[in-house]
Amino acid sequence: MATSALATLSATAAAAGARRVLLSRGPASSLSFASRRLAPAGPLRAGPLPRAATRVLSATASPAATTTIAVGDRLPDATLSYFDAPDGELKMVTVRDLTAGKKVVLFAVPGAFTPTCTQKHLPGFVARAGELRAKGVDTVACVSVNDAFVMRAWKESLGVGDEVLLLSDGNGELTRAMGVELDLSDKPVGLGVRSRRYALLADDGVVKVLNLEEGGAFTNSSAEDMLKAL
Numbered sequence: 001m002a003t004s005a006l007a008t009l010s011a012t013a014a015a016a017g018a019r020r021v022l023l024s025r026g027p028a029s030s031l032s033f034a035s036r037r038l039a040p041a042g043p044l045r046a047g048p049l050p051r052a053a054t055r056v057l058s059a060t061a062s063p064a065a066t067t068t069i070a071v072g073d074r075l076p077d078a079t080l081s082y083f084d085a086p087d088g089e090l091k092m093v094t095v096r097d098l099t100a101g102k103k104v105v106l107f108a109v110p111g112a113f114t115p116t117c118t119q120k121h122l123p124g125f126v127a128r129a130g131e132l133r134a135k136g137v138d139t140v141a142c143v144s145v146n147d148a149f150v151m152r153a154w155k156e157s158l159g160v161g162d163e164v165l166l167l168s169d170g171n172g173e174l175t176r177a178m179g180v181e182l183d184l185s186d187k188p189v190g191l192g193v194r195s196r197r198y199a200l201l202a203d204d205g206v207v208k209v210l211n212l213e214e215g216g217a218f219t220n221s222s223a224e225d226m227l228k229a230l
Contacts, residue, residue: 068179071210075099075202076177080167083152090148095174099205102138105226107199110182110216111191112146112154120218128223129163135230141165145172145194182215199226
């Protein structure tokens with residue numbers, strides 16, 4: 001009888017031990033999986049661009065001049081825009097097409113609607129356009145780093161006809177290529193990067209006369225100054 005009781009106790013103990021083993025294995029492995037942490041990500045690093053992407057970026061970047069344009073240089077090509085008066089359509093013209101085989105007076109202003117440009121510079125060329133043409137000039141054009149809509153509104157506000165062609169260099173493409181940027185970012189009126197004031201005569205695209213101002217000054221780039229130089 002004692003032997004039978006001992007055997008029963010022994011079997012019970014063995015079964016309990018087996019249950020402990022099963023319980024310890026199950027929850028332990030589950031807990032271990034649930035508490036795993038991802039290793040912290042390292043700092044992101046920008047790798048080099050593929051060669052093809054580098055070629056695309058370099059091909060689409062706007063050209064920047066290393067020196068300022070001078071007499072004897074050929075005007076860099078760029079695409080400018082304007083609203084054509086007869087049909088009111090937005091047109092594009094390249095500097096090459098504008099100047100090829102012609103004598104062109106091109107003058108630049110820092111900004112449409114700004115005081116000196118509106119009261120003196122543009123009106124002077126409008127008033128003297130006939131005299132300039134009498135001296136062999138085919139086209140008189142004004143360029144500014146403003147969009148074509150602003151240039152059209154400026155033209156209409158001053159009642160300018162076909163005496164002067166108002167051209168938009170909205171993205172500063174021509175201005176940068178000529179090396180005549182004017183950084184006005186520190187001014188409170190928010191002009192940003194514009195063009196220095198100048199007036200030039202190009203014969204078949206080659207600069208023959210260049211009156212380039214310091215910044216936005218107005219001392220030697222008037223229509224009268226250009227007439228004296230012709």
